[in-house]
Amino acid sequence: MRPPSVNDLALSIADVGLPHPLLVIAARAAVAAGDPDSxxxxAHRLRRSLLGPAINATGVLLHTNLGRAPLGLEAGVGGPVRFSNLEFALASGRRGSRTTHASLLLATLTGAEAALVVNNCAAAVTLVLAALARDRGVAVSRGELVEIGGGFRVPEVMEQSGARLVEVGTTNRTRAADYRAAAERDxxxxLLKVHPSNYRITGFTEEASVADLAAIGPPVVSDLGSGLLDERCDWLGQRPDWLAGEPGARQTLAAGAALVTFSGDKLMGGPQAGIICGRADLIAACAAHPLMRAFRPGSLVLDALQSVALAYLRRDADAIPFWRMAKVPAEELAQRADALGVGRPSRTTALAGAGSLxxxxxPSAGVELDGDYAAALRAFDPPVIARVNEQTTVIDLRTVDPADDxxxxxAIRRALSE
Incomplete structure (x- = not known):
């Protein structure tokens, strides 16, 4: 029997809602498999492989696989056409700089002289090293030679930047004297200090403070990674217990760091970005480096970052989804779990995620299901992403917007019925 026309088959599945060229791909795959009815x-499989919304019920606030910090922004597709003054100076009518908009707000938030935005924190560190230490040494504690996501390691990042790694101290104990000796002989x-945002070393340990390093001489660069802007957490009213010990960018600069680097999509709760704050002369050197052209962010990232920064300046935590979810009392989550009317209400524990804290x-709350229902929940539209612990499926409401309850x-009823 002759197979149907690919184009006719594509037209017959138009109700899937994909553009015709993608329907043709699906139709060709079905014909090639000898099963036109599939x-x-x-087409549905192809549609679900595209970037789209998902409900995070894992209890991991900054879930890397789910895009880390969620943004409370509308895409604007199909709305009115809007350009922006990305590189246009409204006062003079001449070309402006994309580094001035969000950068001013970030400098204000951290107490820095200046700030610069690139596309992620690894790029921020690479740019700083390339612009300020190419062909020269950078002293790093052996206990801070970390590996970040995707297998990338600090020594490898440093090598690509053209800087020379100078290891100091030991894995568990590094003193200011170790950095001083390196500065005198090399x-x-x-002096690079890397915050252990995705691991902990406990026991017989010692590390040099930023203030101690600042007294040695060479500029101190502190890679904070997770990106807590200010330890006081003014936007919340008070600092949560689970943030105990997490350094803030403002306090690190006040302690003597020349520059701090951190991610925009972790504890800051913004889009993926790398942020450099600190001394104006060092920021200017980074901005003028040729790598800045490769690392610069686009208008969507800068616009989202500006919106988040303005929310911080207004002390409006509710406008930042990460903080809105993080600050909900566990009792309120338990009430929502009861109201779901399905599953077994339970107390759970959530995590910051994305290598933070x-x-x-x-403390959190949600519902549990006996058995592994993760695949069935993912198959729902929109997919609900849960976690499974010892054959118990946990749906944690800490990371679920109340509107999605x-x-x-x-989704739970459908999973249980199937």
Whole structure:
């Protein structure tokens, strides 16, 4: 029997809602498999492989696989056409700089002289090293030669930047004297301090403070990673217990760091970005480096980052989804779990995630299901992403927007029925 026309088959599954060229891909796959009737299934599979919304019920606030910090922004697709003054100076009518908008707000928030935005924190560190220490030494504690996500390691990042790694101290104990000795015997351009945002070393340990390093001479660069802007947490009213010990960018600069680097999509709660704050002369050197052209962010990132920074300046935590979710009392989450009317209400523990605050648990609540229902929940539209612990499926409401509770309940009922 002759197979149907690919184009006719694609037209027959138009109700899937994909553009015609993608329906053709699905139709071709079905015909190639010898099963034209599977064209609709192929199209649905293709649609679900595209970037789209998902409900995070894992209890991990900054889930890297789910985009880390959620943004409370509308995409604007189909709305009115809007340009922006990305690189246009409204006062003079001449070309402006994309580094001036969000950078001013970030400098204000951290108490820095200046700030610069790039596309992620690894790029921020690479740019700083390339601009300020190429062909020169950078002293780093052996206990801070970390590996970040995707297998990238500090020594490798440093090598690509052109800087020379100068290891000091030991894995568990590094003193200011170790950095001082390195600065005296080597051509050291920077003292780099890497915050252990995704691991902890406990026991017989010692580390040098930023204030101690600032007294040695070379500029101190502190890679904070997680990106808590201010330890006082003015936007919340008070500092949560689960943030105990997490350094803030403002306090690190006040202690003597010349520069701090951190991620925009972790504890800051913004889009993926790398942020450099600190001395104006060092920021200017970074901005003028050729790598800045490769690392610069686009208008969507800068616009989102500006919106988040303005919310901080207004002390409006509710406008930042990460903080809105993080500050909900566990009792309120328990009430929502009861109201779902499905599953077994339970107390759970949430995590910051994305390599932030390792070992710090946040009291939470949700519902549990006996058995592994993760795949069935993912198959719902929109998919609900839960976690499974010892054959118990946990749906943690800490990371679920209240507006999605009815969707989560429907997904659970569907999973249980199947």
């Amino acid at each position: 064209a609709a299934s192929e 051509d050291v351009a920077l 390792p070992g710090q648990e946040i 009815t969707v989560v309940a429907a």
